[in-house]
Amino acid sequence: MKIVDVQDLVFSFSSEGEPVINGVSITIMKDEIVGVLGPSGSGKSTMLRLIAGLEMPWQGSIYIAEKPVVADKLFVQPENRGVGMVFQDYALFPHMTVGENILFGLSRLPRKERKPRVAEMLELVKMGEFAERYPHELSGGQQQRIALARALAPKPNVLLMDEPFSNLDADLKAEIREDLRVILKKANITCMIVTHDRADVEAICDRSIEMGQREKIG
Numbered sequence: 001m002k003i004v005d006v007q008d009l010v011f012s013f014s015s016e017g018e019p020v021i022n023g024v025s026i027t028i029m030k031d032e033i034v035g036v037l038g039p040s041g042s043g044k045s046t047m048l049r050l051i052a053g054l055e056m057p058w059q060g061s062i063y064i065a066e067k068p069v070v071a072d073k074l075f076v077q078p079e080n081r082g083v084g085m086v087f088q089d090y091a092l093f094p095h096m097t098v099g100e101n102i103l104f105g106l107s108r109l110p111r112k113e114r115k116p117r118v119a120e121m122l123e124l125v126k127m128g129e130f131a132e133r134y135p136h137e138l139s140g141g142q143q144q145r146i147a148l149a150r151a152l153a154p155k156p157n158v159l160l161m162d163e164p165f166s167n168l169d170a171d172l173k174a175e176i177r178e179d180l181r182v183i184l185k186k187a188n189i190t191c192m193i194v195t196h197d198r199a200d201v202e203a204i205c206d207r208s209i210e211m212g213q214r215e216k217i218g
Ligand SMILES: Nc1ncnc2c1ncn2[C@@H]1O[C@H](COP(=O)(O)OP(=O)(O)OP(=O)(O)O)[C@@H](O)[C@H]1O
Pocket: 013, 020, 038, 039, 040, 041, 042, 043, 044, 045, 046, 047, 196
């Protein structure tokens, strides 16, 4: 099953010059972990934002789990796309505990299923003891795990991660790469990871695609 199907996408931040995304097509199958590589400014983050629905393309179509989210006059809002995101800075709510952060995205789940899901997600990222902590009481690596747990909790069709390692020091990074692959495979999640580091792709991903080329890339 195709989980992400992007066809002939064109997007620009302004009407002048070459578009940032110029006729890109990408297909990602269920449960694949795909690295998104490419030089700085090649449009990696922009591609993720288009798939998430944070930007509107000029042309082209996007299907998620075989449902159109961008096509002709259709534009499905981000919250209705079944897409989870982990940003560079993790974007945890500082005034909420770890448990409340994860609970936040679960409003569509029946009330009695929410707390068990939070516990299940904390277990998945091996942070079971940390539900009552606040984000500022956690290390960078721990914050990343909580951001991951929050993004996975609503069971998205696809998880989008933008430079998830940029805030971590080198030693921690090596350890976390391995853990991340284990967590993603355990969660059976389809995932796109933007990185500028090929070593991230080698350690975590099943394959990679390269931005900054006009031809079909994946
Ligand atoms: N909000 C914005 N307004 C105008 N131009 C933007 C905006 N965001 C990004 N751009 C431009 O679009 C291009 C692609 O940016 P993008 O962040 O997608 O690249 P990237 O491949 O993720 O780069 P990096 O590896 O440096 O993060 C760049 O030339 C950038 O300057």
